[in-house]
Amino acid sequence: MSALSAERLSVAFGGVRAVDGVSFDVAAGIVFSIIGPNGAGKTTLFNLISGLCRSHDGGVWLCGEDVTALAPEDLARRGLSRTFQNLQIFSHLTVIENVMVGRHRHEATGILADLLHLPAVARQNRGTRKAAAEALGRVGLGDAAERSASGLAYGHLKRLEIARALASEPKVLLLDEPAAGCNPVETREIEAIIRGIVADGVTVVLVEHDMRLVMNVSDRIHVLANGRTLAEGTAVEIRTNAAVIEAYLGVRGAREAAGAVG
Amino acid sequence: MSMLAPLERFRLLQRRRLAAAGASKSILLDRFRLLRRRRLISLVPIVAIVIILPLLFSSAYYYRVAALVFLFGIAALGLNLLMGFAGQVSLGHAGFMGIGAYAVAIGPTAFGIPPVLSFILGALLSALVAFVVGRPILRLKEHYLAVATLGFGILLAIVFTNEANWTGGPDGMAVPQLILFNWPLRGAAVWYWILAVSFLVGAVIALNLINSPTGRALRAIHDSEVAARVLGIDVAQKKLMIFVISAVYTSIAGSYLALLDGYITPQISGFLRSIELVAMVVLGGMGSVAGSLVGAAVLVILPQALTLFDEYEHVVLGLIVMGVMIFLRAGIVPSLAAAFGGGRS
């Protein structure tokens, strides 16, 4: 069964058809990458899938269930999680609290129990904190747990978002440019993190412009241009696709993609 | 500038960094453990103050002023839960004070409902009103939310002013005394204890909430609704919940005020009172439980202290409000906490 499938997703802003009849199918447990030129509609596609934006057409299925009209919070409860290209950090919270919020869907929240701080709440808090610390550890931010999130450097904030999304134990995780702002070494670390996530059985949908990363981790790659599908295939197929090279990769991209050791 | 730094230097630096990181990590962990065990630690000084203050009081006047501080502390705390934690402004919270106040005034006189029951019904009514109006209003953001809540508060004030048959109109109405187990609650000292304890109970509940999943969710909503939603938080429902809780706090404060004064006028729900509540929250510190009390103290005590300045009272009051916000811009309690010891409140 596929973990995520999208059918004829379309949305327009003013005159711009940001996403125009895009369909794809993501098998469970793989890394599925979406690449394409700037403004191709990748982030908008993520917004459509995660319920932040409504498609004019078609639908979305999550692990076989039709989730087309669901609100983001309902999708989250069904195991979809994501990070953001433009960071959405809870900046008044500490780093670990940010991640603890990620646990929300696994927490029992009886308002009365919360107000009275029943022992169960305390116990649950401890559990949440432990799980959050673990997620932070996975992205290498264990040391920063008690810092205020607003004080992290850009690259670390990107990791914090990954940890937060991980903490919600998603079935499908959408990552929007996780390696932006990372040097090659740091990109490797991100790569390792992604591999770890997949190893846990999570399906990852990745949007990224770093071709080494994309070519290294992707099981399948879907290329968008001007809101439409340009190509889909394996890393090798894509990096040698003339149309993709022309519209997106360019010389450098093609070289980087080729240089990646798959 | 030297050319490439020698490898030795690099290693040394590397080591120093690790050592520093390790040290800071353990310190942080220790502090965190302390904090966790002492969730309610910020209340200790308040409890101490509650107990010590009466020793310094030479008359019922002091009791009254202190009682008012705790009373407005409760109202400000309620509003702070909404503004400081969930980031939703309300310029109409005095409306809930009005509901609470008129409930204990009208309940016994018009319907023969015992005052204690009226008190509870007032809180429930506020909750219900908050639940009903909150749903549409809370869809609005920032200034638009501000004007919507403002309108709500003014609507209530208009009703209290115009429905003279029930409320006595703009001249106000008398409030029957609260009698508990055949013991009439009267005298400022009695109210001092009632209100101090009530505030503490309210503060404990607020701290519990803040340290619960719900509290974290609310604070998250404050910073990014989008992120909160994709993490499975039902933003609309959480906002509504905190709006209702905060309405109940404020309503209870309103009931207390009516009982304490024995007389109420529609001013209790007026626009100026709402602004005063907001000012208490911000002056004391958004998101600070102790700050609510401090903010209330400032705005209750200042007018008493400033009688000294006679006709310059408002000039001085305005200057103090501006001065506090300029120099302690995060609010009194958080700013001072940051200045002395970097603790969080």
Next chain:
Amino acid sequence: MLSVDNLKSGYGRIEALHGVSIEVAAGEIVTLVGANGAGKTTLLRAISGVQTISAGRISFEGRSIESIPAHARVALGIAQVPEGRQLFAPLSVEDNLKLGAWNRRRGHSGNDIHRVYELFPMLRELRRTAAGALSGGQQQLLAIGRALMARPRLLLLDEPSMGLAPILVDQILNVVLDLKHNGLTVLLVEQNARAALAIADRGYVLETGAITASGRAAEIQRDKRVREAYLGV
């Protein structure tokens, strides 16, 4: 042209730069290499004047500028492409560009806008769109265009290729080279360290708030430790 001497800066109690010194000569491209959180952004912000410094000197063309407010430094000829784009979100693309030329507001910016559009045709199509509605990469292009509108003599670039498609990364780096050939001086922070070192004249390595290495770009590129730590080879 730019000289930073023993600069210290931080956020509240935390010091992020512990005495950083760098030199950028006129007409040079100098790149700053460092890990996430090393303090690169902090340094650039300090040079632009939007970050308070606690010690040290910054001089530009022989004149010390620590006490000059940020807006006046732009008038002196320092422009920045900031981290996170920092656009005027509700304003249109074109207004963002016009405001980029604020320090020359009495002169005409029309030609310059056309030059930016020629460089990045995508922006011309979007010129009436609110900057906040653009995609990440489009925003990045706009941020670069806006900085160019100031006609700076020293350009500070904080990760200019972030979020850009590979095909555009090449273009940006070529633009930087072109600018250099037209006499512009560039201080470049770039996650794509290899590419940055390839076009740079000199480089510095910044580690947790201190410069740990410096030299000609080619030497740095060859340095084993740098290769391991930052280039990933």
Next chain:
Amino acid sequence: MAEFLQFVFSGITVGAIYALVAIGFTLIYNASDVVNFAQGEFVMLGAMGTVFLGHAGVPLLLAGVVAVLITTVVGLALYRWAIVPAREADAVTLIIITIGASIFLRGVAEVVFDKGFHSLPALLGSNPIRLGGATILPQSLVVLAGAFFIMVLLWAFIDRTLFGKAVRAIAANRVAARLVGINTRIVVGASFALSAAIGAIAGILITPITLTSYNGGTLLALKGFAAIMLGGIGSAVGAVVGGILLGLLEAFAAGYVSASYKDAVGFLVILAVLFVMPRGLFGKATVERV
């Protein structure tokens, strides 16, 4: 019919007043995202200043000019001594500062002027204009013309000049504004000065109708605030349309429903509009990409 027309005239009279007060909020909001709670005091200062300079024997026209200048300086001073020192503070803090300023200015007015009500002579006399059985005072039309005049100027300024764009740029992203070389202090300071001047002019024009007193600004500002939210905050056109609409609503409510609940009707309609258009009639929705 005459009755209906009279309600319309009343609505225009009151609405023009709201509009003129409301438009004063626009600039400061555009520059700083702050709703200036001391705006009503600017209105009061313009009016009371003119009245008292007049009492002191200054010719009324000159008195008006001087009062506007004084208020402008007060606006600048508010910015320089209260807003600049708190520059990194968030909007709520700044709003509380303006509330403090409003208490302060009222306190000063209480001491410098007096606590009585005052009026100013109407510009075009007080002979009512009769039309279809209804009447309107010429001063109402003066206020209306003033509101439109300032609206057009402001709109042209904010939407058509680079300076106006700089004002909005600062509110959108202060750091970025500094990075492109905008002297934020001068631009925001100018916005405060202009807002204060607009407030003062409004005060002088409306006083023949509303009368003025040291604390008369607060309630006017409240209505002005409601009007800008109805119109859409930040938009000069919205402020004027919102103001006039609110005035008409209240007049019809007073005429056809009940005067006791006319404020309630006004707010209910504002709420209704906001539910359909969460940013008011002319407010632009801002897109924030994630």
Next chain:
Amino acid sequence: SAQVKIGSVLSVTGPASFLGEPEKETLKIYVDKINAKGGIDGQKLQLIIYDDGGNANAARTFATRLVEQDKVVAMVGGATTGTSMAEIPVFQDAQIPFISLGGSIRIIQPVKKWVFKTPHTDRMACEKIFADLKKRKLTKVALISGTDAFGKSMRDQCIAVAPKAGITIVHVENYGPHDSDMTPQLTKIKATPGVQAVINTGFGQGPAIVTRDYRQLGIPYPLYQSHGVASKQFIKLAGPAANGVRLPAAALLVADQLPDSDPQKPVVVAYKKTFEAKTGKPVSTFGGHAYDALMIFAAAAKRAGSFDKAKVRDQIEKTKGFIGTGGTFNMSPTNHLGLDLSAFRMLEIKDGEWTLVH
């Protein structure tokens, strides 16, 4: 020398400041005068005034402060009905005489042992107006009132006493205290058939605007205002529109026009002179109420021969034939005001001046 403290909580700022301000000035002037003459029984008075801003809760706190901290022997003032009502329990509990300056009859009815007041009640104002209407053979009136406490309370009183006075109220309108245009309400009154006169109950700036709008619409019937506008300010604000407006008011406003035979004349002339000389502002009846209250207290204390609170209270209650600015006070255990209708004069504004209607 020994000092005796008397307290006052006034609305010196806020919406009722035009009451509180002259009251405060009057109290200060006359306490100084009393002290200059050696005080009462050789004891000087110390006046403590707090400003409640019109807020009932603040008023109550200040009342507590006067009683508990300042240990006053009496309280003269409580400017409005709302604030007075909130203060009453404090003085009743502490058993301290309290002479209120609030308007409503609710302050003294039902009678409260320690509470008195000096301003005429709004009911008396209604009766006075109705009497004048009857004289002019006008029986059908429309009411327009402010929604503030004063306007609303008087409106209710007028409606209550109208039937007894043989007056029919054919239409009722109201306006907010800060409204700037009342033409819609007046238009409706204009359109109501049968109206013969219009009464406006309200204070502050509202009545001035009502008067101007009334003339703007060219409504032909006589217009009556209440005693709430009894200050020169009203005439100034309403301008020429005020001509022909009638209102019930204390003799104070027409001090100079009173016949020499009028027993009130010396009192009101003296007060007017003193007040205007000291403050440079025209007198209003509001300051006069404070004068009356202070003097009633002073006389009672003198008669009591001490400042014993109970004795002073008893003497206040026994006030008989006291001539004040508001009229002649004759208090009794059942009447803690002691004014009758004769205290009010019917005035008409002519060419910007108050004139007595004979």
